[in-house]
Amino acid sequence: MGTYIPHTDDEVASMLSFLGLASVDELFEVVPEALRLQRGLELADGAGEPDVLARFDELGENNRARNDRLVCFAGGGAYDHEIPSVTKALAGRSEFVTSYTPYQPEVAQGVLQAVFEFQTMISRLSGLPVANASLYDGASAAVEAVNLGVAASGRQRVWVSAGIHPHWRQMLATCAAGTGHQLSTIDLADGQTAWPEVDGLTGDDVPGVLLVGYPNYLGCLEDVGAARDICDRSGAILVVAADPVAAGVLRSPGEWGADVVVGEGQVFGTTLGFGGPYLGLFACAQAHVRRLPGRLVGETVDADGRRAYVTTLRAREQDIRREKATSNVCTNQTLMAVTAAVQLGWLGTSGIAELGLRCARATKYCRDALLAIDGVTPYVTAPVLREFAVRTPVPAEVVIERLADEGFLAGIALDDGYADGDHGLLVAVTERRTRSEIDGYAAAFAKAVA
Amino acid sequence: MGTYIPHTDDEVASMLSFLGLASVDELFEVVPEALRLQRGLELADGAGEPDVLARFDELGENNRARNDRLVCFAGGGAYDHEIPSVTKALAGRSEFVTSYTPYQPEVAQGVLQAVFEFQTMISRLSGLPVANASLYDGASAAVEAVNLGVAASGRQRVWVSAGIHPHWRQMLATCAAGTGHQLSTIDLADGQTAWPEVDGLTGDDVPGVLLVGYPNYLGCLEDVGAARDICDRSGAILVVAADPVAAGVLRSPGEWGADVVVGEGQVFGTTLGFGGPYLGLFACAQAHVRRLPGRLVGETVDADGRRAYVTTLRAREQDIRREKATSNVCTNQTLMAVTAAVQLGWLGTSGIAELGLRCARATKYCRDALLAIDGVTPYVTAPVLREFAVRTPVPAEVVIERLADEGFLAGIALDDGYADGDHGLLVAVTERRTRSEIDGYAAAFAKAVA
Amino acid sequence: MSPSDQKEAVVQTAAGGKATSAPLLGRDAEPTLFELSHPGRRAWSFRTTGLPETPIEELVPAEHRRSGQLPLAEVSERDLVAHFTRLSHRQFSVDLGAYPLGSCTMKYNPKVCDAVAALPGLAGVHPAAPAPLTQGWLALLVELEEALCEITGMAAATLQPAAGAAGELTGLLLMRAWHDAQGSTRHKVIIPDSAHGTNPASVTLGGYEVVTVPSDERGCVDMASLRTVLDEDVAGIMLTNPNTLGLFEEDIAEIAAAVHEVGGLLYYDGANLNAILGVVRPGDMGFDIVHMNLHKTFATPHGGGGPGAGPVAVSERLVPFLPGPRPSRLEGSGSPVYGWVVPERSIGRMHTWHGNALVLARALAYIQANGGNGLRRIAEIAVLNANWIRQRLTGTYDVPFDRPCMHETVLSARNLKQPHGVRALDVAKRLLEEGFHSPTVYFPLIVDEALMIEPTETESPQTLLALAEALERIAAEASTEAGATMSQAPRPTPVRRVDEARAARTLIPTFDARP
């Protein structure tokens, strides 16, 4: 049996005798007899490390959609971006991996400084002055942003663009059951949010928060200015769900006038990993810093006046504020934040720009190639950056199934109300896709829909 | 182009101007014009990391004999043993990987202590009081041992058992061309060295060194006592080439009376890696410590009396002793020594015994299974531990080729004078081989020789 | 160019090769990546794609194009590596030494689980790939769910919540959905005054009002006061058992009966599950909803603050409300086929995808490595270690509740206040100098000068002894002259005591906000 317990039987015996106990069972005498489990757990006995590894290796073999076997054209919030050896090596250092929340800053400057650098980078990406130390994922960041927006605006009505990832909207709905927020989904027209007229609305109908994607779920670039305009006229808080990978080429949400920016940070060095752990990004304007959810690292000095870092504005947090806290988040995704800091350090000023540009180039090339196929038509015409949707003559599920046999993960079938009766496929093309991969994909695609 | 150079063009320019130079070419003016390369190197331009990785991944795909695809029954000095995650993680720490020889002990206690612990473990394994910090591989350790033996005995004649790995014997011969040692190969009789009579030999014929394997290349357990006896009677130095993986179950060479023990340390946590880098093990009796080749770490104290480690007896070494050095080795295989220290720490007292026992069990099971096959006969009858040879009705090369198609690396074809006209296959069975693997192997084997 | 000009040229940029911030060599501050940045440097490289180099103008409409560059650090790969390697040397971790941080279960994280999480067949899978292409992952998740249900004694579980707090909110939303389904609207959720801060915070997010019940002199829920607050308006109660004092709520059966009596549900905060693995199961205690912290009980590494995973298991009657879609073994003969199923009355999603999948994989690997037998052993030794420390330190430190504890023990440093005003904080900082991470301090709130010590089962008796001796030395010091200087601790660390007040007063949340 594999075990990670150091104690030998003699040691256990001598510790028990120190406690005046005759057996380990006596340690649990406080547990009412009637409640105790009268049998062993019905789980297999412990296995050695090699056996365990072998089992999981086999599980992996049963996943056909691994990106070392199927060339990945799927996106929808999870992308197959380059992860250099240096990011894996540094973010994998055991000091980062096996430590916890920096409660003792004197021995946690490593994580604290890395997070401080992460916050700085996310602040620059979003164009807003403050970013937190991470949230669970994009969806949970959106939920927190809506909570902040409602508290800040004092209004429960939330206008959520249909261009927001459907899973995010589902999670918003789940959480609204608790908070009582009123969510209104605002439909898209040709890939962009068709915001309703706000003037003249009264009472409950006046939105307190607007949530828009940039680019949105269909990959389209939204007119964030229009949303900003509504917020100016209604006093609503503008939350932009931005794809951070585009930050090197697109105007920053801050520049567009966002009050809060959220995003999915998986694109910065975190593996696809079947959806997690990922990285919830959260940045906001100075005005909202005391409503910021999650941890925040700040710079200060130590007793000798040396520069030092520490988690700060703790008075917002649940362990101090309890039921009045801005959020309940405690454990977050710090390791992914450190990973993103390394990855963004690796990218740097020129790399982040190059990354966005390369995604856009590959996407255009791929989109043109697919639209050249008989029966494949644009899903919408709004401008896209690194992801796009097409209408397919056969169900998207069938396209995906057929292309898997050709060595491609074709994309994501549009559902959740997008497909409007029609067949829609969402295709993402990252900087990792080569011309020959895309040509091969288009050829297989043509066969699949012929 | 991938580059690891930080300098920007402006920086280069300002550094040049600081030196009063107009161009980088001027840095090389000391190089006679006529000698300078008048063209660029005829090598492809630099490639980015992902392209480089992709190329090597493809090279790997062209190696059919990878142990994640072919179940490994090959040995002959390189074995497919368990390498736990913990060994990879710890020996892979960049402090161990990217440092060099501990010339500044104050900032190299990590490597120094790890090597000190390694030396202690190898000393215990060999049954001798001193072990060095590693040599290149088993063969080079054997060469150094013979050099030591000749110097210690003052006699050039070296009796080398034919049970020593043929490649080692070839390297001994290569180096003897320089040292002038006279090597005599002593044949095997049914798997064990048939030492000639030593009494009555005179002058040049009297051996100064005996070199015997334990177990030997055919996997057989030699009567080391017989060799010891010859040494006692002739004053020769006894060098035992021991398989360290067997140390948990076999009498130690030191107990057998070895003066020097050498071995191949790959078995302790180092990957097959197509033969390198491996780990040359070297241990000797106290009497020979001043003739020890390579580095030696010793315990001492620092200025505050704190326990500390440092490389010692440096006066033997080439950087001080120059042409009178005991050896020319400088860079050795320290990282593999650290790896072995971790692996032996992981194995511990019970693990090293279990390892030998499991190898022996699997070997017996496999040998019995093969010998049950028509036409497959024992190569020799001497007792074996974790490796054995069989005679095959078809050439061993053919067996290997056929079993590769069935998913097995069948073993090593005996040549270099072993096969004595017949077909011989050397088979190694480590603790990693399961019953179903061995059964499958035997079944495929039967088909292959039918 | 003179040396001084030279200096000009480069002085803006810090020296990436200078290592005085590595504690091995010195105590300097490590420059930020931005200070190591030099215009024009780079580390990145991408695949050669062979794609046309379409200009940005043809790709992004003018109004969407960013005007200037997005400034990030510009460093060489060498400086990037040196920077983060030095930072790692400024960071304590479980791999360096004991981390008895109460309530956090900082046990050893087996390296084999890292290898599992790095397998290309698991790490390289896109979460939106259809079920037929991800059978391995689905099988893994179903196996984990089943194991967790067996361990907790529940009927089914969701693996979506990304951490404990997310699990709590999930549980409260399940509570709400359940009561709605019963057609009853309730407003209150009861929590003990010893509860972890995430509990009340989650209650608020669940749309409930917190009702706090005090602990009695035994450190357990005060039954009397509980009964006074129990009524039809109570949706449920949140408990952790053993509670945050490390004490087992012996009246749990009675509590369960009383709460169920008024139609309320029992929520189990599983942060302390390590104490009872294989010994007693929340389901058997009467709990309806259970969250687990896989990053505690099941040894998935804490990552400097995350990621974690907080699966929620429920009793039969709550299964239809679980978040969806759920990984499920589909009926049918032959080798099992897996797919996604949405419970008919699901509260909806609680994660963008399927939860922190690679953390879930690590936890299953850990469960398989230990096995049913090994898991119980974990609880036994964790409790043994905690009681040994408690016993050993009784008398040296105040023991607010003098009863056998479970996997952790809460002591108090209030006895050290005289003569030199030594506080729990000082003990925590001073302990760093002894080579141990500090316990959790000032929690639970109901204990004054609390020191919450959780050794976990992976620390040896020798480590426990050394920890106890260190705490004894500190207590002894407190009464001597040394006690007066304890506020100086820690001394050997790369930074000394950090000015938290200043950080909050003049907020510097980014490098750009520096004065």
Place this chain on the structure above:
Amino acid sequence: MSPSDQKEAVVQTAAGGKATSAPLLGRDAEPTLFELSHPGRRAWSFRTTGLPETPIEELVPAEHRRSGQLPLAEVSERDLVAHFTRLSHRQFSVDLGAYPLGSCTMKYNPKVCDAVAALPGLAGVHPAAPAPLTQGWLALLVELEEALCEITGMAAATLQPAAGAAGELTGLLLMRAWHDAQGSTRHKVIIPDSAHGTNPASVTLGGYEVVTVPSDERGCVDMASLRTVLDEDVAGIMLTNPNTLGLFEEDIAEIAAAVHEVGGLLYYDGANLNAILGVVRPGDMGFDIVHMNLHKTFATPHGGGGPGAGPVAVSERLVPFLPGPRPSRLEGSGSPVYGWVVPERSIGRMHTWHGNALVLARALAYIQANGGNGLRRIAEIAVLNANWIRQRLTGTYDVPFDRPCMHETVLSARNLKQPHGVRALDVAKRLLEEGFHSPTVYFPLIVDEALMIEPTETESPQTLLALAEALERIAAEASTEAGATMSQAPRPTPVRRVDEARAARTLIPTFDARP
């Protein structure tokens, strides 16, 4: 059982969880693994094989069976990890900071090469597998050989030597084989007095006698004295160019002519190849035999002292003598097929297998990443960095040979001797306190108080400046009171100056030899 008995029971064993030996927390010594050992503990686990559990008696004859157990450390995985992690924190490395260790070329080691060396398709291949099953490896080795030949200007190379010194011996044996083939027996090999110690040591192992030629005032081989020792008994000469003073041997063509004149061969010690990549090639200088240190020039990590790789390239006439078997591209049409070929007059094997294969793979990856253009740039910047440091420190330190240097520069600390007797050793130790690894000291032997500084191309101008400023501070200190205390350095390190004399006097080579 009383606390004190308790202590008895465990005190023999050190506390694996105590981290005061990690410089982050303290300055204690780290216990050895043997002191952390406790009877009965274990970390190992093997595959479940399902094989019969045959007793040892049936497997190993009595006379071969070991009597007692083989005692090793018995530790938990947790303690094993903590021990080696703490040791790593007590170790300086390139990844932590600049390492200007002259002659060792401690440049940054790209992480991508680690990934290459870890590929299952390379790392998992048995070296005895026949050629048809290892085509990828053979192709890799052939490509590397070709690249190295292009870089050095030679005809063919062997990849077998495991390090530079092994390459030297290989080269000398090639020399011997060549002369034998010419039917001439020669006894002498010439080396300059500035040569690295491995050169004379290898000469002896090659069966030759060392003849040393002095350096002239320029720091180069003294032509006059060379001519006096050149005769028909000279088998060859070993040179490194640039030499160990970091100076280019400008008379190399003349030297080559003179040596060839008497029928001798020229051996190139490639330790300093980094300086001339793509600029000038040993082959074009007239060398017949060239060894390379891949762990220097081609950035394969030094591993705390190894592994390295020391391929030897030769000119056309020596090809038939190369060690074998050699990986070769076999003639034939279509996609290339690779196999092993033994040169007809091969001197034989110089490695058990094919050399340090995974090191060779790393080097090829590095060559491909940099490319032909990148390799020349490496030489340019390496030389630029060294000259900048040299120029900057001229006047502060003695410059024994006042000429432009190549990739490294040798300064002397003799000017610091007065008034406080500060020596090169003190400078080296004091520099550690400034956050840099020390240069090579007291080598080459012909320079008194030598400080041999090789910055390499991967250190930035900012790092160079900081290094220069540190060395300037130290020089300034030497003349002040601080100079008197410099023998105290290093101060912040986990151990202070180590007593080397004592280590040699009372040898403790193993834990078991401790008094």
